[in-house]
Amino acid sequence: MDRIRITGGNELRGIIPISGAKNAALPLMIASLLTDDTLTLENVPHLADVEQLIRILGNHGADISVNGRRERQSEGYSRTIHFTSRNIVDTTAPYELVSKMRASFWVIGPLLAREGKARVSLPGGCAIGTRPVDLFIEALAALGATIEIDSGYINATAPKGGLVGARYVFPKVSVGATHVMMMAATLANGTTTIGNAAREPEVADLARCLNAMGAKITGAGTSTITVEGVTSLSGARHRVLPDRIETGTYAMAVAMTGGDVVLEGTNAALLDTALEAIRRAGAEISETETGLRVVRNGGGIKPVDVVTDPFPGFPTDLQAQFMGLMTKSSGISHITETIFENRFMHVQELARLGAKISLSGQTAKIEGVARLKGAPVMATDLRASVSLVIAGLVAEGETMVSRVYHLDRGFERLEEKLNRCGAKVERVSD
Numbered sequence: 110m111d112r113i114r115i116t117g118g119n120e121l122r123g124i125i126p127i128s129g130a131k132n133a134a135l136p137l138m139i140a141s142l143l144t145d146d147t148l149t150l151e152n153v154p155h156l157a158d159v160e161q162l163i164r165i166l167g168n169h170g171a172d173i174s175v176n177g178r179r180e181r182q183s184e185g186y187s188r189t190i191h192f193t194s195r196n197i198v199d200t201t202a203p204y205e206l207v208s209k210m211r212a213s214f215w216v217i218g219p220l221l222a223r224e225g226k227a228r229v230s231l232p233g234g235c236a237i238g239t240r241p242v243d244l245f246i247e248a249l250a251a252l253g254a255t256i257e258i259d260s261g262y263i264n265a266t267a268p269k270g271g272l273v274g275a276r277y278v279f280p281k282v283s284v285g286a287t288h289v290m291m292m293a294a295t296l297a298n299g300t301t302t303i304g305n306a307a308r309e310p311e312v313a314d315l316a317r318c319l320n321a322m323g324a325k326i327t328g329a330g331t332s333t334i335t336v337e338g339v340t341s342l343s344g345a346r347h348r349v350l351p352d353r354i355e356t357g358t359y360a361m362a363v364a365m366t367g368g369d370v371v372l373e374g375t376n377a378a379l380l381d382t383a384l385e386a387i388r389r390a391g392a393e394i395s396e397t398e399t400g401l402r403v404v405r406n407g408g409g410i411k412p413v414d415v416v417t418d419p420f421p422g423f424p425t426d427l428q429a430q431f432m433g434l435m436t437k438s439s440g441i442s443h444i445t446e447t448i449f450e451n452r453f454m455h456v457q458e459l460a461r462l463g464a465k466i467s468l469s470g471q472t473a474k475i476e477g478v479a480r481l482k483g484a485p486v487m488a489t490d491l492r493a494s495v496s497l498v499i500a501g502l503v504a505e506g507e508t509m510v511s512r513v514y515h516l517d518r519g520f521e522r523l524e525e526k527l528n529r530c531g532a533k534v535e536r537v538s539d
C-alpha cells in the first residue's frame with residue numbers, strides 16, 4: 110500500500126494549477142444518466158472517486174470515453190470525458206459499488222426519473238459520522254415516489270405517469286439531497302419548488318449543466334430552487350468548476366509554510382469565508398488574472414476561531430486542514446464542527462506530530478506550538494489526510510502518511526503540485 114513521505118521545512122513558491130472540483134464532477138457525471146444523448150464534461154479531475162463512478166455508470170449502461178479515446182488514462186491535469194447512456198441496462202446500484210463511494214447513491218434520482226424505478230444500496234462507510242439518507246427519501250417521496258427499504262437497499266418506484274412536481278422544504282440543508290431532488294425534478298410532471306436548498310457552488314454548477322441539457326431550473330445557488338419539469342433532456346458540453354476545497358487546502362499549505370504561490374484557474378468567490386479565515390491567520394491573498402495569489406513572508410501564524418457551516422459558511426471539507434494550520438499558530442484557537450458529528454479523526458494523528466489539541470463535544474481547542482516533529486501518521490479520511498500533509502510540510506524531519514488511498518480520492522497529483530513549489534513529498538510503494 111502506498112505511503113507518502115514528507116520532509117518538512119521548505120517554503121512553497123511557484124504555481125499550483127487547481128483541478129476541476131471532485132464534488133461538482135460527481136453529480137455532473139451522474140446527471141448524464143438523465144439523457145440518451147452524450148454529455149461531455151471538461152476539466153474532470155483524475156481521481157479515484159471519478160474512476161469508481163465511471164465503473165458505476167458503466168454498470169447502468171453508460172458508454173464512457175475519455176478525451177475522445179476509449180482508454181481511461183490521460184497525461185493532462187484534467188480530462189474531457191464523454192458519457193452516453195443510450196439505454197439504461199440496469200436500474201440497480203449494487204452494494205459492492207455503492208459502498209465504496211457515498212456520492213454514487215445519488216444515481217437514485219436520475220434512474221427513478223428516467224426509468225421510473227431504482228434499486229440502490231444504502232451507502233456504506235461512516236468515517237466522518239452516520240450520514241443518514243432520510244432527506245433523500247422524503248424528497249423523492251414528495252415527488253410521488255414509493256420508497257421501501259429492503260435488505261440494505263432502497264427500492265424506489267415512480268407513479269405510473271412518472272414523478273410529479275411538488276413543493277418540498279428540507280428540514281436540514283443537504284448538498285446530496287438537493288442534487289438528487291433537482292435532478293429527479295427535471296423530468297417530473299409539473300413544477301417543483303425546493304426550499305432550504307443547499308447553496309453550494311456545486312449545486313449551481315449542476316443546475317447550469319442541467320439547463321444546458323434543456324432543463325428549466327431557476328434559483329440554484331440560493332435557498333429556493335424552482336424546477337419546471339420537461340419531457341426529456343438532451344446532451345450538452347459543460348466545464349466542471351474549479352475545486353474550492355483544493356484551492357483552500359493549498360492556500361492553507363502556503364499560509365503554513367510561508368512563501369508565495371499562485372493558485373491557477375480558481376477564484377475567490379468560491380470560498381470567501383475560508384479565504385477570510387486564512388487572511389486573519391496572517392497570509393495575504395489577492396486575485397490575479399490567472400487565479401489567486403497567496404503570500405506569507407514571515408509574521409507567523411495567528412490563532413483564528415472558525416465554525417463550519419453550509420455554504421457560504423466555512424466549509425466542513427476545509428476544517429481538518431485549518432486545524433492543521435492552527436497547530437502552529439501563536440496562541441489558542443477553537444474550531445467547531447457543525448455538519449458531521451465525527452469529523453475529528455485527524456486530531457489524534459496531528460497529536461503524533463506534537464500538536465496540542467483537546468476536544469469538547471463538537472469543538473476542538475488548539476494550542477499552537479512552536480515546533481512540530483515528523484512521525485508516522487495514518488490517513489483516516491480524505492480531508493483529514495491532507496491536514497497531515499499540511500502539518501508534515503513544516504514538521505521537523507520526516508512524516509510518513511499511510512493509507513494514502515484516502516488522499517487519492519480527492520487530490521489530483523498532490524505530490525507533483527507541492528514538489529513543483531519546493532516541497533519534499535514522495536510516494537513510497539511498499
Ligand SMILES: CC(=O)N[C@H]1[C@@H](OP(=O)(O)OP(=O)(O)OC[C@H]2O[C@@H](n3ccc(=O)[nH]c3=O)[C@H](O)[C@@H]2O)O[C@H](CO)[C@@H](O)[C@@H]1O
Pocket residue numbers: 131132133135211212238239240241242243244245246281282283284285286419425426448449450
Ligand atoms: C461528494 C460530495 O459532494 N460530498 C460533500 C457533500 O456531502 P453530502 O451531500 O453527503 O453531505 P450533506 O450535505 O448531505 O450532509 C449535511 C448534513 O446533513 C445530514 N443528512 C444528510 C442527508 C440525509 O438524508 N440526512 C441527513 O441527516 C448529514 O448527516 C450531515 O450532517 O456535502 C458535504 C457538506 O458540505 C461535504 O462535506 C461533502 O464533501
Ligand SMILES: C=C(OP(=O)(O)O)C(=O)O
Pocket residue numbers: 132210211212237426491492519
Ligand atoms: C467527505 C467527502 O466526500 P464524500 O461525501 O464522498 O464522503 C469530501 O469530499 O470531503
